[in-house]
Amino acid sequence: MKIKVLxxxxxxxxxxxxxxxxxxxxxxxxxxxxxxxxxxxxGAWQAALAQGRALRVAVNQEMAxxxxxxxxxxxxxxxxxxxxG
Amino acid sequence: xxxxxxxxxxxxxxxxxALRGNNPKIGAVASFIxxxxxxxxxxxxxxxxxxxxxxxxEKALEKIVAEAKARWDVMEVLxxxxxxxxxxxxxxxxxxxxxAHRGEAFAACEFIMDYLKTRAPFWxxxxxxxxxxxxxxxxxxxxxAQRWEPPKSSAA
Numbered sequence: 001m002k003i004k005v006l007x008x009x010x011x012x013x014x015x016x017x018x019x020x021x022x023x024x025x026x027x028x029x030x031x032x033x034x035x036x037x038x039x040x041x042x043g044a045w046q047a048a049l050a051q052g053r054a055l056r057v058a059v060n061q062e063m064a065x066x067x068x069x070x071x072x073x074x075x076x077x078x079x080x081x082x083x084x085g
Numbered sequence: 086x087x088x089x090x091x092x093x094x095x096x097x098x099x100x101x102x103a104l105r106g107n108n109p110k111i112g113a114v115a116s117f118i119x120x121x122x123x124x125x126x127x128x129x130x131x132x133x134x135x136x137x138x139x140x141x142x143e144k145a146l147e148k149i150v151a152e153a154k155a156r157w158d159v160m161e162v163l164x165x166x167x168x169x170x171x172x173x174x175x176x177x178x179x180x181x182x183x184x185a186h187r188g189e190a191f192a193a194c195e196f197i198m199d200y201l202k203t204r205a206p207f208w209x210x211x212x213x214x215x216x217x218x219x220x221x222x223x224x225x226x227x228x229x230a231q232r233w234e235p236p237k238s239s240a241a
Contacts, residue, residue, distance in 0.1 A: 006138075008136070008138055008206070008208070009136055009208035009210075009219060010208070010210075010219040054222065058138070058141055058206070061138070061140050061141035061144050061145075062141075062144070063145075063204070077138060077141070077206075079138065079206060079208070080208065080219070080222070081203075081221075081222030082202070082203065082204065082205060082206050082207055082208060082222065083202075083207065083208050083209045083219075083220040083221070083222055084135065084137070084166065084178070084201060084202065084205050084206075084207025084208070084209070085119050085166075085177065085178050085198060085201050085202040085205075085207070
């Protein structure tokens, strides 16, 4: 399925990329699955997305959890904990 | 009620006057202004850049405002948050809440800021004499937001 992935703030700098359109296996049906798929790219991906790194994920601009489903056409954003205000 | 993201500065007096209008039911106006400091974590800060997630930011703020209005008896709410380059003494964020009485207006204003700090997708990058660095989220901000959570049931 086709999805759109965004990388924001420090994560964008660590990955050298602000986002990408991806074709992922239908079996990658959750946020945790997508994170594992991206980590498997190795290098900066493995390091920046590793478990234990403080990371937030939004699906279609709503805060999500590891078990949140990923569906065709979704916009999934990875970013560090927020620091506004 | 409104939520605005903008690069330009804001005039708190003018914003408050516009929010109040001529409403004679308003008996309290609570406001908060967040300002850019010249130091953080013991290091001088010469400039900062605020980034956000367009689209999600507005939705997240509107949701926080809606929750505040559901929890407290307040009338109008305004949130203005700046993005882009800011320097020490610049204003960053404005929250204004109007209501009949101060208690509800104060509480709603503080709740909105605590939730904004932990749930709205903004990120600060500081320029320091040692180079640029992303601001780390603070545990104290999470604790401030948690005090507004409904009490957990003791039944396990």
